[in-house]
Each structure stands twice: as structure tokens, then as C-alpha cells.
Amino acid sequence: MTRVFLSYAEEDADVAGRVAERLRASGAEVFRWEDPENQAERFVERLQSEIEKADVFVALISPAALASPWCARERDVAFHRETQLKRQFVYVFEVVPTKTDGTGFLRTYAWVDLKAPVDDQKLHRALAVLERERPAPSGGGTNGTPPNVFRNRTDELTRIRTTLGTTGTDDFWLVVSPPRMGKSWFLHRLLWELQEGDWRARLIDLRNLPAGYRADWAKVLCQLLDVAEPAGSFTEDDRYRAAAVVSNRSCHQLFLLDSAELLEQPAAHQLRRELTEIYKLVGDSGNENTRMSVVVGTRRQDEWQGFRSSGGSSVLFQVLPLTEFTVSVVRQALHEFKRSFGADRLNRWAEGLHQLSEGLPALLVKGLQWAEETAFMRLADCENGHQGVFDTVARPYISEDLLAADSLLPFGGDQLSARKKALELTLRAIVPYRIFTQSHLRHHIEHDVELADALRAAGWDETGLWEAMSRTALLASPSEELWQVLNPPIRRLLYRYYHPDTRARLGVHVTAREFYEKWAVTPAGVEQGVVLIECLWHEATKLRLEEHRDLRPKLLAATVELSAAFGRPERFGPAEFSRYVTQKLGADFEFASLLRSDEGLFDDVVRTLGETISGGG
Secondary structure, three states: OOEEEEEOOHHHHHHHHHHHHHHHHOOOEEEOOOOHHHOOOOHHHHHHHHHHHOOEEEEEEOHHHHHOHHHHHHHHHHHHHHHHHOOOOEEEEEOOOOOOOOOHHHHHOOEEEOOOOOOHHHHHHHHHHHHHHOOOOOOOOOOOOOOOHHHHOHHHHHHHHHHHOOOOOOOEEEEEOOOOOOHHHHHHHHHHHHHOOOEEEEEEEHHHOOHHHHHOHHHHHHHHHOOOOOOOOOOHHHHHHHHHHHHHOOOEEEEEEEOHHHOOHHHHHHHHHHHHHHHHHHHHOOOOOOEEEEEEEEOOOHHHOOOEOOOOOEOOOEEEEOOOOOHHHHHHHHHOOOOOOOHHHHHHHHHHHHHHHOOOHHHHHHHHHHHHHOOOOOHHHHHOOOHHHHHHHOHHHHHHHHOOHHHHOOOOOOOHHHHHHHHHHHHHHHOOOOOEOHHHHHHHHHHOHHHHHHHHHHOOOHHHHHHHHHHOOOEOOOOOOOOEOEOHHHHHHHHHHHOOOHHHHHHHHHHHHHHHHHHHHOOOOOHHHHHHHHHHHHHHHHHHHOOOOOHHHHHHHHHHHHHHHHOOOOOOOHHHHHHHHHHHHHOOHHHHHHOOOOOOHHHHHHHHHHHHHHHOO
16 A cells, blocks of 8 residues: 655645545555544654655645745655655645745656646546556565566666766757656656766656646746746747856756657647757857756657757757567566576566566566466466456556557547547557558458448548557657558557457458458569568468467468569569568567477578569569
């Protein structure tokens, strides 16, 4: 159970009561000084003890809270504990309009809006910040709590930290990941590690700011740089003033912006341009003691590419994708449990949990919790992809995070419910495919009545649907091809979510092969090789699902058949096209993993494909 310490002034008792009630309803243990059971002797010692035991410290801020010596003492203890924990411990909720001037450390936090009027929706939205970011509760299972697997981002942290610690290196970074891959944890960890040195670091999370900020780049800029907002529009003079403030601080400054995908596209473009101009001015000031660095965390990176200032110089973001964890990370996490696994059983658990979670950090934690709760007795179910285990561990994450409105429709808009349904039905149709184009969408719209009806209800045509899919947080971004690609581990999770049994999976792969075979009659460029590989992958998956004992001869025969059917583009010679296709297939890790249990089969498929193409010229 998560322990929450609620700090507030007596004047704010009403809203404190509502916050406490909602937190307790969600399963948290809340310390509120007004509760009768807390009116004990040695009150000061009790307050300090409760803060030391808490997992989260929530400060309800108002002029009364700032004037209260008791609240000030509580915050001092909380700041000290936050330093010890090396993670965010203090969360600030503004319950009465309060000027930030003179608030000390409090102004370095993002203030969550909880000002009156506070209806249930506003309260839920504010407290959702704690649900997203609060740590695992203290205490745990009988054999120790599941480890914090996010700490295995050591390589990524070291890369940024080393670069920022070296003069003359990159100052602008873009941390990109799909939902719940540990992006927010990563930014908070980077904040703490650099604050321990000689950096002045400030983190702003757009989720914690009023919704109006998402279209107002100037407000976000001023919040991020901790400079005064102008009374009117942000002008060139305001830019010079902001740059002067940053330069005159005479220290290394790191500005972190999380949830940047929530910015409306015009605002994101303008914000990046303005940051570039200010960065250039700070550099021109010649203050050797000042360094300005920016790290942006986002689910999408398109708006942050190509960062060019009006003077012709460019400041490019270095992209740091947070990808799924490998099996070795799962194995390392398992070592931290007090279990006497033999090497074979340990490796089997690592492989099984990795397959169950697809390497996504949030799911890996849930998978480890499930394994411990079941006393590590259900290895076979984990290895075999038991649907009940998948539903327990992964289904809530998929429905509540991956398919949430802010993931599918990050920019909001009209007809949210109808458009969310249309996108979910589209995902159901395309998750069997490793790539998709507008042709894929058109095919399924024409053959899926439910999808076609949902599209009309959403007010979209085929092009509108394609554009909406391109804006979701689930794509592997950016795509350098004409087609789009769903993030591979997320695609595999959604495939199991929408198509839970063998019969359904066989059906979608048969349909996919038939769809691709229609492309064979119109050879084009090198994309013909890509489509050939995808068609072959669907056939291999179908044969694997059918559990053929003679998988090898059937798959090799299909390889010859499809190679002949697709032919080769006229402008490429046999050897040239064969080399391209075999190199592309040979680097296909997912295809190789599909055939891993049949030793040498993948290599035989690559060889057969190459020989058939080169011999057919």
C-alpha cells in the first residue's frame, strides 16, 4: 500500500479532505494531521516520522500554506528526504491562486492545478499525476519486492550524462518512447543525477500544466526556463530578456520537458525555434560559466526534427530512443529474487517473462509480480503464452495505457469517442502486419463492415484515417519509408490482445498473405523485395501455428513458390536483387526468432530465397 503524507494549511482543510478521501478510495494510506488518530503527544516527532515513512509527499499550496510555519517545516523535511531518495518525492498541488515569487524550492516543481472550482473530473485528473508517477509501495512480497527494472537504463543515462559533462558536445536531446517505457522515470533520474553535481536542473511535465498550455508555446517556454511571462505576446525583446536571465545565472542549466507530445504541432514547432534562438544568444553572450542544455521527452519525434535558427546555424536534437529490454535484463532482475533456480530454469523464466512482457518495462514489473505471487510455480504457462496469464499481466496495460485516448488521439479534437473506436478497429485489422500502407487500410475498410461504419461515424475518409494513425503514440517513429510501422513489441502485444486464439491468428495470416500476393502482379522497385519478405513471413507464421511436423519442406517450397510469383523489378539484375533481398531478410531478427526452434531453418530460407531469385534471371 502506498503511503501519502498530505501537507496543507487549516484554511485548505476542505480540499485536503477530498484529496485524502479519493486517495484512500484508490488504496493509498494517507496521513492527514487533522484526523483524530493523529492528535497524539510528541506531534513534531510524529510528523517527521510519517514523512520519513511516506512514499509520496503532497503539498497543497496556497498563500495560507506558505505562511504556515508548520507547513514550512514539513516541506523542509520532505525536500531533505527527496534528496536522499534520489527520485521525485514532493508533488505540488495549487489549491488557491498563489504567486511563485518567494516560494523557494517550490517554484522548481510543476504545480498541478487544483484551484476552485474542483469537480470530480478535475480532482481525478490532478491525482492521476500520482498514479502515473508514484513509486512502488514500501513493503512487498514474502521474498522481496520485484526489482526496479527501470534502473537498467544505465547505458542511456551514461550516454547523456557523459555528453552533457563534456565541453563542446551536444546540448539538445530528444528521449523518445511509446507509453510506459520508463521515459518519465528516465528524465527524473537524469534530473537527480545532474543536480547532485554542479547543474541547475528544472523539469516541467505538460501533464501537470493547465490544458491551455498545450497550444501556448510562450507559457511553456517561460515555465521551462523559469523566466517571467510577458504581459502580452512574446516579442524579440522578451527573447533577449530570457536569454539574458539564463546567461546571467552563470551555471550549467538543464531544462527537461516531459510529455511533449501533448503540445499542439504549431506550438511545438514554435517552441523548438524559440529555444534555438535563445540557445544561440546564450552562446553569443560569451559567459564561460553558463551552459544551456535541453532534454525533451516525447512519444513522437516528428515535431522536434530539423531544429534550425533564422541565422542559418542549426541545433539538432540527438535522438535517444528507449527501446524494449532484452532477455539479459530480465535474467538480471530474476537474480535479485531469493530463489535457488538452476541455470536452465532461470533462463527459461527469463525467456518466458520476456515473451510475456515483450520487454516493455511496465509489463516486466507486472510479470515479475505475477511470477512471485504464484510462487514461481507456473513456468509452463508463462512459456506457452497461456492466455489467462496474458490477460492478467498485459490486458489492463493494453486497454488502459496503449489504447487510452491520449495515446491514440494525442491532440484531442471532436468526436473523441467515435474516433477512438475507429482507431481501435483499425488496429485490430492491421496488427497482424509488420508494415502498413494506405492500401492496407483501404483493403480492410472495403472488407470490414464494422470498420467502415465506424469510419463514417468518426467523420473520416481513408486519408483522414491514415493521418490519424500517423499521429498515434504507437508507431515506430520516424518511418523513412512510404509505409508506417507499429512499434514492434507493441504490435505483438496488440496482436495477442485482439486475436487471442490459434483459429483467429491463422485467419488473419491467411488473409495477409492473400492481400500481399495481389501485389506480385505489378512489380515495382525494391519495395517488391520488402513485400515478398512480408508475404513469406505471414506464410511461415501460419505454418508455425498449424504445428506441421514437416515445417521445413513446406516452408522451403513456399519460399520457392513466392519467389517465382513475385519475380523481380526489371531495372535490377538477378544477382543485384537477390543480394538486396537476402541481406534484408538475413537482418530480420523477428523472422529468425520465429524459426529459432528449428535449427538452421532460417538460414535455409535465406539461401533458398537468394538462389531462386538469382537463378530466375
